Amino acid sequence: EPEVTQTPSHQVTQMGQEVILRCVPISNHLYFYWYRQILGQKVEFLVSFYNNEISEKSEIFDDQFSVERPDGSNFTLKIRSTKLEDSAMYFCASSNPGLGKFFGPGTRLTVL
Amino acid sequence: AQTVTQSQPEMSVQEAETVTLSCTYDTSENNYYLFWYKQPPSRQMILVIRQEAYKQQNATENRFSVNFQKAAKSFSLKISDSQLGDTAMYFCAFMKHRPGGGADGLTFGKGTHLIIQP
Numbered sequence: 486e487p488e489v490t491q492t493p494s495h496q497v498t499q500m501g502q503e504v505i506l507r508c509v510p511i512s513n514h515l516y517f518y519w520y521r522q523i524l525g526q527k528v529e530f531l532v533s534f535y536n537n538e539i540s541e542k543s544e545i546f547d548d549q550f551s552v553e554r555p556d557g558s559n560f561t562l563k564i565r566s567t568k569l570e571d572s573a574m575y576f577c578a579s580s581n582p583g584l585g586k587f588f589g590p591g592t593r594l595t596v597l
Numbered sequence: 598a599q600t601v602t603q604s605q606p607e608m609s610v611q612e613a614e615t616v617t618l619s620c621t622y623d624t625s626e627n628n629y630y631l632f633w634y635k636q637p638p639s640r641q642m643i644l645v646i647r648q649e650a651y652k653q654q655n656a657t658e659n660r661f662s663v664n665f666q667k668a669a670k671s672f673s674l675k676i677s678d679s680q681l682g683d684t685a686m687y688f689c690a691f692m693k694h695r696p697g698g699g700a701d702g703l704t705f706g707k708g709t710h711l712i713i714q715p
Contacts, residue, residue, distance in 0.1 A: 515700075516700035517700075518700065518702060520703075522640075526707075527706065527708060528634075528642065528688060528690075528703075528705045529705070530702030530703060530704065532702075533700035533701065535700040540700040540701075541700060541701060541702055543702065574640055576642055580700075584647070585630075585632055585644040585647045586644070587644065588634075588641065588642035588643070588644075590639070590641050591640055591641065591642075
């Protein structure tokens with residue numbers, strides 16, 4: 486069964502450093518997403534991407550964040566200058582119109 | 598803006614029992630989707646069941662079924678014959694329907710921690 490994959494599974498970085506989280510969505514899906522979950526809290530929507538551009542973004546997704554689909558398979562989330570409060574699980578998801586979103590296993594980001 | 602409320606932070610039942618997790622939501626949209634996701638200790642988010650608001654028939658997936666009450670804005674999840682592997686966080690989620698394409702994000706509730714006791 487096709488699945489969303491994410492790398493790395495765990496990323497540790499120093500405050501102020503740039504990080505790139507990588508995702509490979511399910512190959513025939515058209516919509517891609519990033520969500521985050523701070524430990525013990527609910528999952529929060531960050532951004533959606535469709536037709537090679539951002540479709541929707543939340544208030545969390547400020548200028549420190551960017552997304553890119555550099556080729557036909559990868560979908561990345563970049564955080565330019567990490568802050569302590571960026572520590573969270575980051576989930577990539579993909580879907581087709583009207584269907585449920587399929588989530589990847591997540592990347593645990595730890596900012597020291 | 599949409600809100601999703603799960604009023605049960607934690608529930609515990611015996612194996613083989615039936616359990617119902619509650620979810621209410623608030624929206625001014627008429628056309629939307631509702632979902633239940635399961636998050637086991639591995640923290641993977643797993644889609645359990647999906648409901649389209651325009652469909653009156655309640656969705657069912659094996660042991661999982663929903664009670665969708667559109668007028669009451671209620672979307673509860675029933676797990677029959679519960680198993681130890683059902684132990685997880687369960688999140689209710691809402692998504693607007695966007696005609697013509699585009700990708701809307703999910704709005705999640707805070708989750709219910711379900712514990713199945715042997």
